[in-house]
Amino acid sequence: EEEVKESQTDGMNKYNLDIAQKRASTLFTNTLRLVEKERHEIKIPNLIIHLGGDFITGWIHEEGQQTNLLSPIEATIVARDMLYSGISQIATNGKFKRIIVLCNRGNHARTTKKMQFSNEISTSYETFIYHDLKSKFSNIEFIIPDSDIGYFDVYNKTIRFYHGQQIRYNRGIGGITPSLNRMQAGWDKTKDADYNLMGHFHMWSFPNTYTTLNGSMIGFNVFAKSLGFGFEQPLQSFQLLDSKRGFTVRTPILCE
Numbered sequence: 313e314e315e316v317k318e319s320q321t322d323g324m325n326k327y328n329l330d331i332a333q334k335r336a337s338t339l340f341t342n343t344l345r346l347v348e349k350e351r352h353e354i355k356i357p358n359l360i361i362h363l364g365g366d367f368i369t370g371w372i373h374e375e376g377q378q379t380n381l382l383s384p385i386e387a388t389i390v391a392r393d394m395l396y397s398g399i400s401q402i403a404t405n406g407k408f409k410r411i412i413v414l415c416n417r418g419n420h421a422r423t424t425k426k427m428q429f430s431n432e433i434s435t436s437y438e439t440f441i442y443h444d445l446k447s448k449f450s451n452i453e454f455i456i457p458d459s460d461i462g463y464f465d466v467y468n469k470t471i472r473f474y475h476g477q478q479i480r481y482n483r484g485i486g487g488i489t490p491s492l493n494r495m496q497a498g499w500d501k502t503k504d505a506d507y508n509l510m511g512h513f514h515m516w517s518f519p520n521t522y523t524t525l526n527g528s529m530i531g532f533n534v535f536a537k538s539l540g541f542g543f544e545q546p547l548q549s550f551q552l553l554d555s556k557r558g559f560t561v562r563t564p565i566l567c568e
Contacts, residue, residue: 313332313369313380313386314327314376314530315327315328316534320537321533324532325531328381329381329390332390332529335546335567336397336398342565343402343550344401346565347406358466360411360412360414360466361411361412361414362416362473362509363395363413363415364418364475365418365475366511367388368391370422372420387437388438392444395445396448403449403452410453411452411453412453412454413446413453414462414464414473415455415456415462416462416473417460418436418477419475429460432459439456442454460474471505471509472499476512479495479513481513487519488525489520492519496520506522508524509523509524510524510525514530514541514544516547516549516564518562526549527544527564528546529548531544546568547564549565
């Protein structure tokens with residue numbers, strides 16, 4: 313429900329409710345195309361979808377209350393419907409034996425002024441989205457952790473998944489990597505993980521050798537321009553985990 317105007321981004325990007333619907337549709341269509349492309353060489357029986365959070369912009373900033381195209385509740389309904397449509401497309405046409413959906417709540421969907429810890433699950437519009445989707449897909453496994461960090465084992469590897477607001481980025485040398493490495497090292501002392509999936513920073517990259525940082529469907533906006541972040545087209549992340557070789561293919565899913 314965030315609006316991005318071409319006039320405010322030097323013509324680099326435009327985003328509104330209609331464009332959101334088109335990009336979401338393109339995302340799921342291109343996901344299936346990538347799967348079919350890789351199936352010419354290998355078998356892909358299972359799919360993991362990481363719903364990493366921030367499916368709405370929300371009213372966490374006063375600016376959003378003034379400029380967003382929908383209220384948080386209205387945006388939550390639209391986001392739920394878009395996800396339902398896309399996951400249905402995947403389930404109907406993907407020819408997967410098993411689909412697992414990993415769910416994290418982002419910081420933008422919170423109902424409180426600040427992020428909370430012990431009741432984070434109870435103060436997010438995305439809790440409703442995930443449990444409502446789970447009730448609609450009896451043949452799909454939804455993993456919805458009570459905490460902000462989840463773990464899932466696949467092919468003898470432990471995947472840690474989280475939104476990413478836990479990482480502090482002070483625009484220092486090395487970007488988010490120093491802070492990320494420290495945080496992951498701390499988490500590993502309690503529960504070790506072989507790989508990490510995260511979002512939040514809207515920059516598709518691999519900040520260390522065992523982490524994927526997802527991109528954004530909104531793409532370049534006024535906030536990114538004002539803070540001097542580089543342009544990135546709207547995209548999400550696709551990768552293959554081989555049962556013997558580990559992660560192999562890593563490529564963006566273009567949303568336009």
